[in-house]
Amino acid sequence: MSRHRGERLESQRHARLATRLESLNTARELAVGRIEADELQQLYGVLDRASTRRSLSSGHTVVGLFGPTGSGKSSLLNALTGTDLARVAARRPTTAEPLAVIWGEDGSSDLLDWLEVQNRHVMPDGAHLLPGVNGSRADADGGLILLDLPDFDSTERGHRAIVERLAGQVDVLLWIADPQKYADAALHHDFLDPLATHGAVTLVALNQADRLAEDELDQVTGSLRQILAAEGLGAVTVHPVSAVTGHGLQTIAEDVRAIVRKKEAATGRLSADADVAVASLQEFTGAELPAPSKTVRTALADRLAGAAGADAVIDAVVRSYRRDAHAVTGWPVTRWLGRLRADPLRRLNLRHSDVQSFIGRTSLPEPGPAQRAAVDRALRHFGEESSNGAVEPWRTAIRDAARSSEPELIDSLDDAVAKTDFTSGSRAWWWPVAGVLQWLFLAAMVVGIGWLGVLAGLGFLQLPVPPSPRVEGIPVPTLLALGGVAAGIALGILCAALARLGAQRRGKRVRRRLVASISGTSDAVAVAPVAAEVERYNAFTRAVEEAAKHR
Template identity: 75%
Template sequence: MSRHRGEGSSSRLQVRLESLNAARELAEGRVDEDQLGAVYEVLDRASSRRSLSSAHTVVGIFGPTGSGKSSLLNALTGTDLARVAARRPTTAEPLAVIWNEDGTEDLLDWLQVPNRHVMPDGAQLLAVSGDRRRGSSDGGVDGGLILLDLPDFDSTELGHRVIVERLAGQVDVLLWITDPQKYADAALHREFLEPLATHESVILVALNQSDRLSESDLTQVTGSLKQILAAEGHGSAVVHTVSALTGTGLGGLAEEIRTIVRRKEAATGRLSADVDVAVESLQKFSGPELPPPSKAARAALSDRLAGATGADAVIDAVVRSYRRDAHAVTGWPVTRWLGRLRSDPLRRLNLRRGDVQDFVGRTSLPEPGPAQRASVDRALRTFGDELSAGAVEPWRTAIRDAAKSPEPELLEHLDEAVARTDFASGSRAWWWPVAGVLQWFFLAAMVVGIGWLALLAALAFLQFPVPESPTVEGIPVPTLLAVGGVAAGIAIGILCAGLARLGARRRGKRVRRRLVASISETTETVAVGPAAAEIERYNGFVRAVAAAGSRR
């Protein structure tokens, strides 16, 4: 059961590490590099440790000067190794005491511990004085164990402090040794134990030299130390009151170490606690997930940008061009030629279908001025603010910047969107030809009537007999043709002008919808797309941080 439990913890750790790495990758370029550097160190350390022996538990013995670390190591190992180590050429190097040597070489190379002592097979942890028999089941180590004897963390040698800090971040279990004089040492608590509040499960605390205190004093010191530890987040930590000199309390400490070794979960627990620290550093950059850009927000942006691109001027040109074209077909033939003297509004803007400049994909709209550029900037800024509402920094700024990133070239893209819009500039209404035929018919009637009257006037002037003209309701037909043709032509022209205004408004509305759709297509690619991608990146980061922080 223990083995399967360890495998489950390892697989959960793998998921957390993968999620943490995903969060780190998503945060690159957004979150401060120093913060991500610390996360990368956790990932790198986890990758290295997990590739090395999982059968061994590395217990580092940390403590200040005079706390009795060396004597405690000797008592636990039943050797005089600590005194031998003190005579090494350099005391800056830690010493490894190893139970079950197989598989430890690469692990100790990674820990950078060249000085190693292998305990004989069956050696006990806490061999009782006078009874160091090999193979004794009482005190045997069931599994691989490495005890590291480390320099004093408060040593005046800077190199000692560097080694202690490095190995404090690498060992699986941290055994902190203190004494009645230094149990409240600020360096121990503020610089080491307090930052390791999340590592409670892999921290052991031993108050050495307990034989120097009376029972009441020992109770008082132990209670004070527990209060300090609780304030630092180690409320459930067990304080082992021990004496390396008399052996008091060493049995309980040794048994706890043996239990940790048997479970084979210390390395996973240590790395999981490291992940907790890394996740905590990223959580301040995480917040609620954001929805993608809504349809309403996209439409509002397109409308704002349509106004910024001069859409009103374009629609006005469409309306006036429609009325011009309608007048050219349905107007009174006598005066319709005057309309041709006015230039086509759409052609002036290079928006007339079939124009020779269509291939360049540009219009002839005036260059955007400061007011127009300010409108685009305001539209993008408003859009970015709406999308990023609820996000935390630096993601809020990243989303806003993504929405504004295309601003320099956006106006050019919008101009191209206007140019490719179908303005239906060559199409005609069904009634135009009908009205045109009627206009020519009434013009012909007017010409015939006027010609007939002119002929009758000429005959009378030359004193020829003037034939009597036929009449309709008492009105001579030549007069009826002439006057009726003029009146009918003008009336049809006025009627067609009214219909043309109505048709122009309807075409203007249709073209505006097409224009906005074309602009929407452009903004979707140029502005909405990058902002939506940044939101998805942020949401991915939020999900990855949550997954990395989950121990389930």
């Protein structure tokens, strides 16, 4: 039952690690082109190592012995294996190369090839870790690989490079210190401090304990523990050992056996690497941003409308409306004068009934420096509003996405203006009524003048002039003539006032249409890339949070 429970827990750990790595890979894909490549090197390394290590033997646990010159790594390896392998290897030309001692050869070859360890020794069946100590065969073999590594403080640069590489690849890091160099800056600053998150797969042995008196050993061990705690490795046990006397070897061997039996070291190491990668990405995350709101998009469209010459267009709409109103409702005697003025909308090619409108261009002036500057200001403002709350470099990426649309947007604004309907519903319901009245008043004037003319002609010819009917003492012909003129002029003035009000309402209505048309264009050209960049930032943040959550 315990075995099945352990297998189930290990399966769960593998699943969590797979989820974390998948999330980190998603974050990597989203970060490319936004975060500097050198900032992502650590992430690249973690994903590359994880991908390779998970494809290799899961039945082997690689324990690397790291330490400075004189710490006694080789003697400790010999004591743990009951051999003199390290000493023999030291006499060969390959002393700069790592030495692998293997319990259970099957499946180890590809793993050691990846580790680039060519100097290998396979322990015979039945061999135990720390011979002479009671333990079953399962304790001694079943997938342990011990690596004896070059000194990390060697004068040979190649040695340090090997140590740095394998420190990032082995499953368990066994650091060997000695009483003289246990506080060495190279050990702590260059290796232990950067691996502070790897406490679960880190062992520390204070070798050469036989050289210290008991009180001195306690003092040095306590000092080393304090240093490790300050580096975030307070949970790591310090094992005082002696390869000469065998002091403490059984304890450290049991710790190694326990790690090998659990088969969790590789997963734990990769999970710790994932912690480091997550930490390196968290500085680029923040609160998720909302997509550009309708208010923000409408404000952008309104600013772009101004840049597109909306004021000139609306003025043309107003003047065209008043011109059309006068052509229908003005005093017929003078309304023809209005036709001598060109239609402002037609001059801008904004009457959709015109053949020219099929080319989809207006006759507005070509965009000049002022218009381009206005578009740039509108996009800058939009980028600032959309990126507010984002961290760098995402803030800059969102603002750049807004400004990148400027050339296409400037070309598209004229098309948006051309597609706007400026003339639908241009004839108000009262225009025909006023027009009929004007013609009736004109007819009354003509009848009155004609009547008066006939009467005047009869008088001129000395013919009898019939009396004219009167209304309130005023001759009807005179009333018709003067009343028709007065009524026509008065109606024309009234209609002009009503036309001004109607033109203002038409201007506001057309401006809304124009802003809506430009909004459609800006949504496709300017808002879409910004929204995509915002979502990319949000997806990156979610991926990093997901990787941090499944620890």
